[in-house]
Amino acid sequence: MSRLEAPGTIRSHERELKKAGDPTAMGTHCELRGATRVYPGSAGRPALHALGPIDLELEAGRFYAVVGPSGCGKSTLLELLAGLASPSEGEVFINGQPIEGNVADGVGVVFQDDASFPWLTVWDNIAFGLRQKGVSENIISEKVKGATKLMGLNGFESAYPAQLSGGMRQRVCIARTLMMEPKLILLDEPFGALDQQTRLLMGDELLNLWRETGATVLLITHALDEAAMLADVVCVMSARPGVLLDVVETGWPRDRDSRIVSKPEFGAITSRLWSLLREESLNALDTKQRGS
Ligand SMILES: Nc1ncnc2c1ncn2[C@@H]1O[C@H](COP(=O)(O)OP(=O)(O)O)[C@@H](O)[C@H]1O
Ligand SMILES: [Mg+2]
Numbered sequence: 260m261s262r263l264e265a266p267g268t269i270r271s272h273e274r275e276l277k278k279a280g281d282p283t284a285m286g287t288h289c290e291l292r293g294a295t296r297v298y299p300g301s302a303g304r305p306a307l308h309a310l311g312p313i314d315l316e317l318e319a320g321r322f323y324a325v326v327g328p329s330g331c332g333k334s335t336l337l338e339l340l341a342g343l344a345s346p347s348e349g350e351v352f353i354n355g356q357p358i359e360g361n362v363a364d365g366v367g368v369v370f371q372d373d374a375s376f377p378w379l380t381v382w383d384n385i386a387f388g389l390r391q392k393g394v395s396e397n398i399i400s401e402k403v404k405g406a407t408k409l410m411g412l413n414g415f416e417s418a419y420p421a422q423l424s425g426g427m428r429q430r431v432c433i434a435r436t437l438m439m440e441p442k443l444i445l446l447d448e449p450f451g452a453l454d455q456q457t458r459l460l461m462g463d464e465l466l467n468l469w470r471e472t473g474a475t476v477l478l479i480t481h482a483l484d485e486a487a488m489l490a491d492v493v494c495v496m497s498a499r500p501g502v503l504l505d506v507v508e509t510g511w512p513r514d515r516d517s518r519i520v521s522k523p524e525f526g527a528i529t530s531r532l533w534s535l536l537r538e539e540s541l542n543a544l545d546t547k548q549r550g551s
Contacts (some may be wrong), residue, residue: 288319288443288475289340293349295500295548308500310335312349315494315503319442322469323477324486326532327496328540333479334371336501337445338475341368353443367441371448375420375431381407382416385434406434424531426450426457430464437468444469446478450485458482459517462489466516487528488520495535498542505533508544 295311327333339343339351342358344543351358353366375384385406389399407413410430420428423482429449436444446465450458462485469476480486486493493507509528511519519525 272348285319285441287316288354289317290352291315291336291339291346291349292352294336294339294346294351295348296332296339296344297347297478301440310339310499310501311346313501313503315506317443317475317477320473320474321491322466322474322489323475323492323494324490325477325479325494326481326486326536327485327501328498328536328542328544329481331496331539332501333496335448336496337368337447337479341366341445343368355497363443365440365442367439367444369429369433369436369444369446371451375435377420380417380419381412381423381431383419385412385438388439402438406438409471410434410436410464420430424457426453426461429453429461433465433468437472440472442474444472444474444476446476446530448479448481451481458485459488459520463516470513471536483501483529483532484520484525486533487525488517493528493532495532496539496547498539504539507531507535512547 281387291311291313293312293314295313296309297310298307300306313336325333325336335344339346339358340353342351342363345359353363356363379387382403385403386399389402403416404413407416410433412427412434415423415427420431423431429452433446433449444529450461453461463477465478466489478486478489487509490509491511493509495504495507496502497504507528510524
C-alpha cells in the first residue's frame with residue numbers, strides 16, 4: 260500500500276518506527292487532549308462553539324501545517340497552544356505541563372497581520388523583545404546581525420517598515436520572534452498577503468530556519484500547496500466547530516525545498532487535501548451565506 264493510500268492517521272507503531280529512524284524526533288512537545296473552545300455569548304449573541312474537541316500530539320522538531328475552511332477555528336487552536344486563550348474543556352500541555360493562560364517559555368508566535376512596529380527601524384523591531392528582557396546591547400547586536408542575515412534583511416537595518424515590501428515586513432516579524440529562540444514556533448497564515456513567488460521563497464526560508472533551529476513548527480495556512488510543500492504532517496480540520504478530519508504524513512525528507520512542487524507526490528498530496536476539504540469548504544460557505 261502506498262503512503263498516500265494508507266489512512267492518514269499515524270498509527271502508534273508507525274510512529275515508533277519513525278522515531279527510531281529519525282534522529283530529530285525527540286518525543287512529544289505539545290499535546291491537546293479533548294481541547295474545546297466555546298466563545299461565551301455577549302450582548303444578545305449566543306455562545307459560539309468554535310473548536311473541538313481536538314486530540315493532537317506534536318512531536319518535537321517536526322513541521323506541522325493546519326488547513327481548514329475559513330472560520331473553522333484554526334486561529335483559536337493556535338491561541339490555545341500559545342496560551343493566549345484557555346480551553347473551555349479539555350487540556351493543552353507543553354513539555355508535559357498544562358498551559359495556564361500565559362505564553363509558555365520557549366513559544367514564539369507570528370501573526371497573520373503585519374505586526375511590525377511602524378515607528379521602529381528594522382533593527383529596533385528585531386531587538387525589541389530582548390531589550391524588554393533587559394539583555395545587554397552587545398549580545399542583542401550580535402543576535403540581530405544573525406537574524407537579519409538569516410532572514411535576508413541585511414542592508415535594511417535602518418529602514419522603517421513603511422519603506423519595505425509586505426514580504427520583508429513579515430520577515431521582520433519572523434526575525435523578531437526568532438530572536439527569543441523559541442522551541443515552538445506558531446505561525447498564523449504568515450504569508451497570506453504575499454504573491455505566489457514570494458510565498459514559495461518565504462517557504463524555503465522557513466524550512467531553512469526550521470532545520471537550523473531544530474524547533475517544532477506549526478503553520479496555519481489556507482493554501483493547500485503551502486501545507487503540502489512545507490510540512491511533515493498536515494492536520495486537516497472540518498468546518499466549525501473545527502475537529503480533525505485527518506492527519507496526513509507527507510513523507511518528505513528533512514532536506515527539502517520548494518522544488519518538490521514539481522514532484523508527482525506533491526500533486527497527489529494536494530489533491531488528497533483538497534478532496535478532504537472540498538465538502539467542508541462548501542459547508543462553511545453555505546453556513547456563511549445563511550448568515551449564521
Ligand atoms: N473572540 C471571539 N469571540 C467570539 N467569536 C469568536 C472570537 N474569535 C473568533 N470567533 C469565532 O470563532 C470561529 C473560529 O474563528 P477562528 O479561530 O478565527 O477561525 P479561522 O482562523 O479558522 O478562520 C469563527 O466563527 C469566529 O467568528
Ligand atoms: Mg484565522
